[in-house]
Amino acid sequence: MSQPATPPTLSDALQAKADASIARLRAAVAEYGLVTYSSSLGAESMVLTDLIWTHVPEIDIFTLDTGRLFEEAFTLMDRLEGRYKRRVRVVYPAASDIETYVRENGANGFYNSLEQRQACCFIRKTVPFRRGIAGFKAWVTGVRHEQSATRSAAQPVEFDAPNGLYKIAPILDWTHEDVWAWIRARKLPYNPLHDRGYPSIGCAPCTRAIEPGEDSRAGRWWWEATANRECGLHPKFKD
Numbered sequence: 104m105s106q107p108a109t110p111p112t113l114s115d116a117l118q119a120k121a122d123a124s125i126a127r128l129r130a131a132v133a134e135y136g137l138v139t140y141s142s143s144l145g146a147e148s149m150v151l152t153d154l155i156w157t158h159v160p161e162i163d164i165f166t167l168d169t170g171r172l173f174e175e176a177f178t179l180m181d182r183l184e185g186r187y188k189r190r191v192r193v194v195y196p197a198a199s200d201i202e203t204y205v206r207e208n209g210a211n212g213f214y215n216s217l218e219q220r221q222a223c224c225f226i227r228k229t230v231p232f233r234r235g236i237a238g239f240k241a242w243v244t245g246v247r248h249e250q251s252a253t254r255s256a257a258q259p260v261e262f263d264a265p266n267g268l269y270k271i272a273p274i275l276d277w278t279h280e281d282v283w284a285w286i287r288a289r290k291l292p293y294n295p296l297h298d299r300g301y302p303s304i305g306c307a308p309c310t311r312a313i314e315p316g317e318d319s320r321a322g323r324w325w326w327e328a329t330a331n332r333e334c335g336l337h338p339k340f341k342d
Contacts, residue, residue, distance in 0.1 A: 113288040117281055121154065124273040127259060128159045128243065131271045135240035138271070139163040141232060142191065144176050145304055146282050147245030147274060149183075149291045154273070155243075156187045162243065165192035165235045169227035170201060171306035175294050182292035194235040200226040211308060217327060220309075227306070233266060241269040247282075248275050249319075279319065 131138050140155055142148040142164055155162045166180070180191055204212070204226050213220035236242050246257050263270040274282075279302070286293055296304055300312030302319040313322045321329075 113284065117284055120274075120277055120281060121285065124151075124277075125154055125158045127271065127273040128155060128162060131241050131243070131260075131269075132159060132161055135269060137163075137239045138241045138243060139165060139236055139239045140243040141235060142166045143245060143304070144179055144294065145245065146286065146293055146297055146302070147247065147277075149293050150274060150277070150282055150285050151243065151245050152183060152187070153285070153289055153291055156189055160189075163192065163239070164189075165194055167228055167231050167235065168193050168195050169231075169306050170196060171227070171308055173294075173296060173304065173307045173310075175296055176304070179292060179294050186292065192235070194231045196227045196231050200230065213309065214326065220324060220327070236266060236268060239268060241271055242266075243271045243273060245274060246272050247277055249278060 128138075138161075140151060140162055142152060144166055152164060155164060180193075184190055204223060208215070208219050208222070213223040242263070248257065257272055257275060259272050259275055261270045261272075262268075285291070294301075294304055301310060301322060302313060303323050304310055305323055309324050311322045311325055313319070
């Protein structure tokens with residue numbers, strides 16, 4: 104999905120959305136104290152990183168290095184840290200868990216069945232994520248309503264029962280155009296794969312470019328049924 108070639112101006116409506124997002128982030132800090140943001144390093148993450156490190160810097164930011172990321176993700180992290188003079192906290196899966204998985208299923212066993220794919224996501228994402236949020240009272244996510252049918256019912260604040268803390272979604276009502284207008288106007292770094300048809304970027308073996316007319320999550324685990332295309336961090340939304 105190509106992005107606009109010329110930087111758009113920042114509209115009053117988008118600034119109002121940004122102000123509301125900042126207010127929600129500040130309210131989360133006031134309410135819960137210890138808040139962390141789990142960054143996917145996608146386009147939404149560029150917006151949230153900018154809002155947090157510019158306006159609510161007391162919020163911790165971490166990301167997951169699953170061991171199968173695109174190289175562009177690491178270059179992007181360097182650019183972010185250079186711009187804001189802050190470090191992104193990086194959390195890794197346990198090597199012993201990966202060794203066991205590969206021994207039992209093969210390096211790319213996740214293609215073989217839904218169960219093997221979910222097991223891989225559990226080892227590489229869910230378990231490290233739980234370590235990443237340990238000790239915090241709330242975590243921030245960049246999900247948006249228009250991303251997929253499963254995310255359309257997400258709420259701004261929900262209790263994440265499996266993980267035992269609150270989940271804050273500050274940019275739920277932002278559109279794809281809003282995200283990119285903010286990136287362009289603020290001249291934020293972003294993953295160049297977005298310019299090559301990758302609106303949603305995860306692990307390299309499990310992400311492809313999308314076709315015209317597909318939703319923004321269609322390139323994730325594309326060989327599976329649409330209803331299954333979550334990694335476990337956002338397992339279910341109430342319909």
